Amino acid sequence: MADPSKTESATPRRREEARKKGQVARSVELNTALGILGSLVVLQLAASFMFGELAKVSTAAWGGLDRRELTMADLQSQALVFGAELAYIMSPLLAGVFLVGLLTNVAQVGMAVSPEALSLKFENLNPVQGFTRIYSRRSVIELFKGLLKVVVVGWVAWLTLSSRLDQVMNLMNSDMLLFWAAIGSLSTAVILRIGLALLVLAALDYWYQRYEFEESLKMSKQEVKDEHRQMEGDPQIKARIRRLQQDASRRRMLAELPTADVVITNPTHLAVALRYDELGMDSPRVIAKGARLLAQRIKDIARQHKIPVMENKPLARALYETTPVGGAVPSALFDAVAQLLAYVYQMQGTLLEKARRNRERVAKKGGLVLSPDA
DSSP states (O other), X not given: OOOTTEEEOOOHHHHHHXXXXXXXXXXXXXXXXXXXXXXXXXXXXXXXXXXXXXXXXXXXXXXXXXXXXXOHHHHHXXXXXXXXXHHHHHHHHHHHHHHHHHHHHHHHHOSOOOHHHHSOOGGGGOHHHHHHHHTSHHHHHHHHHHHHHHHHHHHHHHHHHHHHHHHHHHTTTSOHHHHHHHXXXXXXXXXXXXXXXXXXXXXXXXXXXXXXXXXXXXXXXXXXHHHHHHXXXXXXXXXXXXXXXXXXXXXXXXXXXXXXXXXXXXXXXXXXXXXXXXXXXXXXXXXXXXETHHHHHHHHHXXXXXXXXXXXXXXXXXXXXXXXXXXXXXXXXXXXXXXXXXXXXXXXXXXXXXXXXXXXXXXXXXXOOOOTTO
8 A cells, every 4th residue: 555645756866766776667568569579570581591591501410311320429519510500590589689678678767777676685585575575466466467468469369360260271281382371471460469469568567667666756745854854954953054154254254343444334223344445445345244233243343443433324224235245335335435434534634644545546547536525
Protein backbone atom coordinates (compact mmCIF):
# COMPACT_ATOMS: atom_id res chain seq x y z
CA MET A 1 0.00 0.00 0.00
CA ALA A 2 1.26 3.48 -0.81
CA ASP A 3 2.03 5.76 2.13
CA PRO A 4 -0.74 8.41 2.19
CA SER A 5 1.68 10.94 3.69
CA LYS A 6 3.90 10.86 0.60
CA THR A 7 2.13 13.44 -1.52
CA GLU A 8 5.06 15.45 -2.92
CA SER A 9 6.83 14.77 -6.20
CA ALA A 10 10.41 13.58 -5.93
CA THR A 11 13.10 16.24 -5.81
CA PRO A 12 16.05 16.18 -8.24
CA ARG A 13 18.30 14.95 -5.42
CA ARG A 14 15.94 12.07 -4.63
CA ARG A 15 15.89 11.08 -8.31
CA GLU A 16 19.67 11.21 -8.51
CA GLU A 17 20.06 9.01 -5.42
CA ALA A 18 17.58 6.49 -6.85
CA ARG A 19 19.46 6.45 -10.15
CA LYS A 20 22.74 5.73 -8.36
CA LYS A 21 21.06 2.75 -6.70
CA GLY A 22 19.87 1.47 -10.08
CA GLN A 23 16.24 2.40 -9.46
CA VAL A 24 14.94 3.53 -12.85
CA ALA A 25 11.73 3.21 -14.84
CA ARG A 26 12.41 0.42 -17.32
CA SER A 27 10.18 -2.10 -19.09
CA VAL A 28 11.67 -5.53 -19.79
CA GLU A 29 8.74 -6.21 -22.09
CA LEU A 30 9.92 -3.42 -24.37
CA ASN A 31 13.32 -5.09 -24.70
CA THR A 32 11.63 -8.40 -25.56
CA ALA A 33 9.29 -6.94 -28.18
CA LEU A 34 11.96 -4.86 -29.92
CA GLY A 35 14.39 -7.77 -29.72
CA ILE A 36 11.95 -10.01 -31.59
CA LEU A 37 11.24 -7.37 -34.23
CA GLY A 38 14.94 -6.53 -34.54
CA SER A 39 15.82 -10.20 -35.01
CA LEU A 40 13.20 -10.48 -37.74
CA VAL A 41 14.66 -7.46 -39.56
CA VAL A 42 18.20 -8.86 -39.33
CA LEU A 43 17.04 -12.23 -40.62
CA GLN A 44 15.29 -10.60 -43.56
CA LEU A 45 18.41 -8.62 -44.46
CA ALA A 46 21.02 -11.35 -43.85
CA ALA A 47 19.04 -14.53 -44.59
CA SER A 48 20.66 -15.20 -47.96
CA PHE A 49 24.14 -14.73 -46.51
CA MET A 50 23.47 -16.89 -43.44
CA PHE A 51 21.84 -19.81 -45.24
CA GLY A 52 24.40 -19.70 -48.06
CA GLU A 53 27.30 -19.81 -45.62
CA LEU A 54 25.60 -22.54 -43.60
CA ALA A 55 25.26 -24.68 -46.73
CA LYS A 56 28.94 -24.19 -47.59
CA VAL A 57 30.09 -25.07 -44.09
CA SER A 58 27.89 -28.14 -43.91
CA THR A 59 29.17 -29.40 -47.25
CA ALA A 60 32.80 -28.77 -46.33
CA ALA A 61 32.48 -30.27 -42.86
CA TRP A 62 30.35 -33.34 -43.47
CA GLY A 63 30.52 -33.98 -47.21
CA GLY A 64 32.30 -37.21 -48.24
CA LEU A 65 32.21 -38.70 -44.77
CA ASP A 66 31.16 -42.07 -46.27
CA ARG A 67 34.32 -42.21 -48.38
CA ARG A 68 36.86 -42.07 -45.59
CA GLU A 69 37.44 -43.58 -42.20
CA LEU A 70 36.82 -41.19 -39.35
CA THR A 71 38.73 -41.09 -36.12
CA MET A 72 37.82 -39.37 -32.90
CA ALA A 73 40.39 -36.68 -33.65
CA ASP A 74 38.75 -36.03 -37.03
CA LEU A 75 35.32 -35.68 -35.40
CA GLN A 76 36.63 -33.27 -32.78
CA SER A 77 38.42 -31.20 -35.42
CA GLN A 78 35.36 -31.05 -37.67
CA ALA A 79 33.14 -30.13 -34.72
CA LEU A 80 35.44 -27.25 -33.73
CA VAL A 81 35.56 -25.93 -37.29
CA PHE A 82 31.79 -26.21 -37.65
CA GLY A 83 31.21 -24.44 -34.31
CA ALA A 84 33.51 -21.55 -35.24
CA GLU A 85 31.87 -21.16 -38.64
CA LEU A 86 28.41 -21.33 -37.07
CA ALA A 87 29.34 -18.53 -34.66
CA TYR A 88 30.50 -16.46 -37.65
CA ILE A 89 27.26 -17.14 -39.52
CA MET A 90 25.14 -16.20 -36.49
CA SER A 91 27.16 -13.06 -35.72
CA PRO A 92 24.84 -10.67 -37.69
CA LEU A 93 21.83 -11.92 -35.74
CA LEU A 94 23.62 -11.79 -32.38
CA ALA A 95 25.05 -8.35 -33.08
CA GLY A 96 21.66 -7.04 -34.19
CA VAL A 97 19.90 -8.34 -31.08
CA PHE A 98 22.64 -6.90 -28.83
CA LEU A 99 22.47 -3.50 -30.54
CA VAL A 100 18.66 -3.37 -30.30
CA GLY A 101 18.78 -4.27 -26.61
CA LEU A 102 21.46 -1.67 -25.90
CA LEU A 103 19.62 1.10 -27.73
CA THR A 104 16.33 0.18 -26.05
CA ASN A 105 17.88 0.45 -22.58
CA VAL A 106 19.61 3.73 -23.42
CA ALA A 107 16.35 5.14 -24.78
CA GLN A 108 14.55 4.24 -21.56
CA VAL A 109 17.06 5.20 -18.86
CA GLY A 110 20.01 6.85 -20.62
CA MET A 111 23.63 5.98 -19.93
CA ALA A 112 23.24 4.81 -16.34
CA VAL A 113 25.94 2.66 -14.69
CA SER A 114 25.17 1.66 -11.11
CA PRO A 115 27.80 -0.43 -9.28
CA GLU A 116 25.58 -0.32 -6.19
CA ALA A 117 22.85 -2.20 -8.04
CA LEU A 118 25.32 -5.00 -8.80
CA SER A 119 26.59 -5.32 -5.23
CA LEU A 120 25.54 -8.24 -3.04
CA LYS A 121 22.67 -7.40 -0.70
CA PHE A 122 22.29 -9.91 2.13
CA GLU A 123 18.78 -8.71 2.90
CA ASN A 124 17.71 -10.23 -0.42
CA LEU A 125 18.63 -13.63 1.05
CA ASN A 126 16.23 -13.14 3.95
CA PRO A 127 13.43 -15.73 3.54
CA VAL A 128 10.93 -13.48 5.29
CA GLN A 129 11.51 -10.67 2.81
CA GLY A 130 11.43 -13.19 -0.03
CA PHE A 131 8.05 -14.44 1.15
CA THR A 132 6.83 -10.85 1.37
CA ARG A 133 7.96 -10.15 -2.18
CA ILE A 134 6.22 -13.26 -3.48
CA TYR A 135 2.87 -12.17 -2.06
CA SER A 136 3.25 -8.47 -2.76
CA ARG A 137 1.11 -6.29 -5.02
CA ARG A 138 3.92 -6.16 -7.58
CA SER A 139 4.06 -9.97 -7.78
CA VAL A 140 0.33 -10.13 -8.45
CA ILE A 141 0.66 -7.54 -11.20
CA GLU A 142 3.62 -9.40 -12.76
CA LEU A 143 1.57 -12.63 -12.69
CA PHE A 144 -1.32 -10.88 -14.42
CA LYS A 145 1.08 -9.44 -17.03
CA GLY A 146 2.53 -12.89 -17.71
CA LEU A 147 -0.89 -14.48 -18.16
CA LEU A 148 -2.00 -11.61 -20.40
CA LYS A 149 1.11 -12.00 -22.53
CA VAL A 150 0.54 -15.75 -22.94
CA VAL A 151 -3.09 -15.19 -23.93
CA VAL A 152 -2.26 -12.43 -26.42
CA VAL A 153 0.65 -14.32 -28.00
CA GLY A 154 -1.44 -17.51 -28.28
CA TRP A 155 -4.39 -15.65 -29.73
CA VAL A 156 -2.29 -13.80 -32.34
CA ALA A 157 -0.43 -16.97 -33.31
CA TRP A 158 -3.67 -18.95 -33.65
CA LEU A 159 -5.29 -16.27 -35.82
CA THR A 160 -2.27 -16.16 -38.11
CA LEU A 161 -1.89 -19.95 -38.39
CA SER A 162 -5.57 -20.65 -38.84
CA SER A 163 -5.81 -18.22 -41.75
CA ARG A 164 -2.94 -19.90 -43.66
CA LEU A 165 -2.92 -23.47 -42.40
CA ASP A 166 -4.98 -24.84 -45.30
CA GLN A 167 -2.64 -23.22 -47.79
CA VAL A 168 0.41 -24.83 -46.15
CA MET A 169 -1.23 -28.25 -45.96
CA ASN A 170 -2.06 -28.14 -49.66
CA LEU A 171 1.64 -27.65 -50.42
CA MET A 172 2.79 -30.76 -48.56
CA ASN A 173 2.47 -32.90 -51.69
CA SER A 174 4.03 -30.27 -53.96
CA ASP A 175 7.63 -29.24 -54.53
CA MET A 176 9.66 -29.14 -51.29
CA LEU A 177 11.07 -25.71 -52.11
CA LEU A 178 7.57 -24.29 -52.37
CA PHE A 179 6.57 -26.03 -49.14
CA TRP A 180 9.53 -24.66 -47.14
CA ALA A 181 9.07 -21.22 -48.69
CA ALA A 182 5.46 -21.26 -47.46
CA ILE A 183 6.63 -22.39 -44.01
CA GLY A 184 9.17 -19.55 -43.94
CA SER A 185 6.58 -16.99 -44.99
CA LEU A 186 4.14 -18.27 -42.36
CA SER A 187 6.81 -18.20 -39.66
CA THR A 188 7.74 -14.65 -40.58
CA ALA A 189 4.10 -13.55 -40.40
CA VAL A 190 3.63 -15.23 -37.02
CA ILE A 191 6.78 -13.69 -35.55
CA LEU A 192 5.96 -10.23 -36.95
CA ARG A 193 2.43 -10.20 -35.53
CA ILE A 194 3.56 -11.56 -32.19
CA GLY A 195 6.29 -8.90 -32.05
CA LEU A 196 3.82 -6.11 -32.82
CA ALA A 197 1.36 -7.43 -30.24
CA LEU A 198 4.14 -7.57 -27.64
CA LEU A 199 5.17 -4.04 -28.60
CA VAL A 200 1.68 -2.76 -27.78
CA LEU A 201 1.80 -4.58 -24.43
CA ALA A 202 5.32 -3.23 -23.84
CA ALA A 203 4.15 0.35 -24.41
CA LEU A 204 1.43 -0.12 -21.79
CA ASP A 205 3.92 -1.77 -19.45
CA TYR A 206 6.39 1.10 -19.89
CA TRP A 207 3.67 3.60 -19.01
CA TYR A 208 2.85 1.54 -15.90
CA GLN A 209 6.53 1.26 -14.93
CA ARG A 210 6.88 5.04 -15.17
CA TYR A 211 3.78 5.54 -13.04
CA GLU A 212 4.91 3.05 -10.40
CA PHE A 213 8.41 4.53 -10.37
CA GLU A 214 7.08 8.04 -9.77
CA GLU A 215 4.82 6.74 -7.00
CA SER A 216 7.73 4.96 -5.32
CA LEU A 217 9.82 8.15 -5.31
CA LYS A 218 7.14 10.40 -3.79
CA MET A 219 8.10 12.14 -0.59
CA SER A 220 6.28 13.49 2.41
CA LYS A 221 6.30 17.21 3.16
CA GLN A 222 8.63 16.55 6.10
CA GLU A 223 11.09 14.67 3.90
CA VAL A 224 11.18 17.58 1.46
CA LYS A 225 11.85 19.99 4.34
CA ASP A 226 14.57 17.74 5.76
CA GLU A 227 16.27 17.45 2.38
CA HIS A 228 16.11 21.19 1.86
CA ARG A 229 17.61 21.69 5.30
CA GLN A 230 20.45 19.28 4.51
CA MET A 231 21.21 20.95 1.19
CA GLU A 232 20.89 24.56 2.31
CA GLY A 233 21.96 24.09 5.90
CA ASP A 234 20.07 24.33 9.16
CA PRO A 235 18.08 27.63 9.18
CA GLN A 236 19.07 28.24 12.80
CA ILE A 237 22.75 27.83 12.00
CA LYS A 238 22.42 30.04 8.93
CA ALA A 239 20.61 32.68 10.98
CA ARG A 240 23.37 32.57 13.60
CA ILE A 241 26.03 32.95 10.90
CA ARG A 242 24.17 35.95 9.47
CA ARG A 243 23.97 37.48 12.95
CA LEU A 244 27.70 36.98 13.46
CA GLN A 245 28.44 38.53 10.09
CA GLN A 246 26.17 41.48 10.84
CA ASP A 247 27.80 41.95 14.24
CA ALA A 248 31.27 41.91 12.68
CA SER A 249 30.17 44.41 10.02
CA ARG A 250 28.60 46.60 12.67
CA ARG A 251 31.78 46.55 14.77
CA ARG A 252 33.91 47.56 11.77
CA MET A 253 31.45 50.31 10.95
CA LEU A 254 31.44 51.70 14.49
CA ALA A 255 35.23 51.45 14.66
CA GLU A 256 35.49 53.75 11.62
CA LEU A 257 32.84 56.14 12.93
CA PRO A 258 35.29 58.43 14.85
CA THR A 259 36.73 59.51 11.46
CA ALA A 260 33.37 60.93 10.32
CA ASP A 261 32.92 64.64 9.56
CA VAL A 262 29.24 64.78 10.42
CA VAL A 263 26.29 62.61 11.49
CA ILE A 264 22.94 63.41 9.91
CA THR A 265 19.84 62.33 11.87
CA ASN A 266 16.10 61.90 11.38
CA PRO A 267 16.38 62.91 14.38
CA THR A 268 15.43 59.82 16.44
CA HIS A 269 14.96 56.92 14.04
CA LEU A 270 17.85 57.23 11.57
CA ALA A 271 21.50 58.27 11.67
CA VAL A 272 23.96 58.49 8.76
CA ALA A 273 27.65 59.31 9.23
CA LEU A 274 29.54 61.02 6.39
CA ARG A 275 33.23 61.44 5.78
CA TYR A 276 34.91 63.50 3.10
CA ASP A 277 38.64 63.57 2.35
CA GLU A 278 39.26 66.07 -0.40
CA LEU A 279 42.64 64.49 -1.14
CA GLY A 280 41.48 60.89 -1.56
CA MET A 281 37.77 61.02 -2.38
CA ASP A 282 35.85 62.37 -5.34
CA SER A 283 32.74 62.74 -3.20
CA PRO A 284 31.69 62.18 0.43
CA ARG A 285 31.05 58.63 1.53
CA VAL A 286 28.70 57.01 4.03
CA ILE A 287 30.88 55.26 6.61
CA ALA A 288 28.08 54.28 9.03
CA LYS A 289 24.33 54.25 9.18
CA GLY A 290 21.66 52.70 11.34
CA ALA A 291 18.09 52.81 12.53
CA ARG A 292 16.57 53.01 16.00
CA LEU A 293 18.98 51.52 18.60
CA LEU A 294 21.90 51.48 16.17
CA ALA A 295 21.14 55.09 15.23
CA GLN A 296 21.26 56.04 18.90
CA ARG A 297 24.56 54.20 19.27
CA ILE A 298 26.02 56.12 16.29
CA LYS A 299 24.93 59.45 17.81
CA ASP A 300 26.43 58.54 21.20
CA ILE A 301 29.79 57.67 19.66
CA ALA A 302 29.69 60.83 17.54
CA ARG A 303 29.13 62.99 20.64
CA GLN A 304 31.94 61.19 22.48
CA HIS A 305 34.34 62.13 19.70
CA LYS A 306 32.90 65.63 19.28
CA ILE A 307 31.54 64.93 15.80
CA PRO A 308 28.72 67.31 14.80
CA VAL A 309 25.26 65.73 14.84
CA MET A 310 22.97 67.58 12.45
CA GLU A 311 19.23 67.09 12.07
CA ASN A 312 17.99 66.93 8.49
CA LYS A 313 15.09 64.53 8.04
CA PRO A 314 14.80 64.46 4.22
CA LEU A 315 18.56 64.15 3.68
CA ALA A 316 18.99 61.51 6.39
CA ARG A 317 16.21 59.34 4.94
CA ALA A 318 17.44 59.80 1.37
CA LEU A 319 20.99 58.81 2.28
CA TYR A 320 19.83 55.87 4.40
CA GLU A 321 17.64 54.45 1.64
CA THR A 322 19.92 55.05 -1.37
CA THR A 323 23.51 54.72 -0.18
CA PRO A 324 25.12 51.59 1.34
CA VAL A 325 27.85 51.76 3.95
CA GLY A 326 31.07 52.57 2.10
CA GLY A 327 29.17 53.98 -0.87
CA ALA A 328 29.59 57.45 -2.37
CA VAL A 329 26.86 60.04 -2.02
CA PRO A 330 24.63 60.06 -5.13
CA SER A 331 25.04 63.01 -7.47
CA ALA A 332 21.43 64.04 -6.83
CA LEU A 333 22.34 64.73 -3.19
CA PHE A 334 25.64 66.52 -3.86
CA ASP A 335 24.31 70.03 -3.32
CA ALA A 336 22.53 69.23 -0.06
CA VAL A 337 25.53 67.37 1.33
CA ALA A 338 27.95 70.11 0.18
CA GLN A 339 25.94 72.80 1.94
CA LEU A 340 25.77 70.72 5.12
CA LEU A 341 29.50 69.97 5.14
CA ALA A 342 30.31 73.60 4.40
CA TYR A 343 28.23 74.66 7.39
CA VAL A 344 29.96 72.08 9.62
CA TYR A 345 33.42 73.11 8.45
CA GLN A 346 32.55 76.79 8.99
CA MET A 347 31.48 76.02 12.55
CA GLN A 348 34.74 74.18 13.13
CA GLY A 349 36.82 76.93 11.52
CA THR A 350 38.21 74.62 8.86
CA LEU A 351 36.12 75.66 5.89
CA LEU A 352 38.63 78.05 4.30
CA GLU A 353 41.45 75.51 4.43
CA LYS A 354 39.25 72.69 3.04
CA ALA A 355 37.84 74.96 0.35
CA ARG A 356 41.37 75.90 -0.75
CA ARG A 357 42.40 72.27 -1.04
CA ASN A 358 39.17 71.41 -2.78
CA ARG A 359 39.65 74.16 -5.39
CA GLU A 360 43.13 72.85 -6.11
CA ARG A 361 41.81 69.32 -6.60
CA VAL A 362 38.89 70.54 -8.74
CA ALA A 363 41.30 72.42 -10.95
CA LYS A 364 43.17 69.16 -11.57
CA LYS A 365 40.36 66.59 -12.07
CA GLY A 366 37.00 68.03 -11.07
CA GLY A 367 34.78 67.00 -8.15
CA LEU A 368 32.74 68.30 -5.24
CA VAL A 369 33.14 72.00 -4.49
CA LEU A 370 32.62 73.32 -0.99
CA SER A 371 32.12 77.09 -1.10
CA PRO A 372 33.02 79.11 1.96
CA ASP A 373 29.95 81.23 1.22
CA ALA A 374 27.58 78.22 1.42
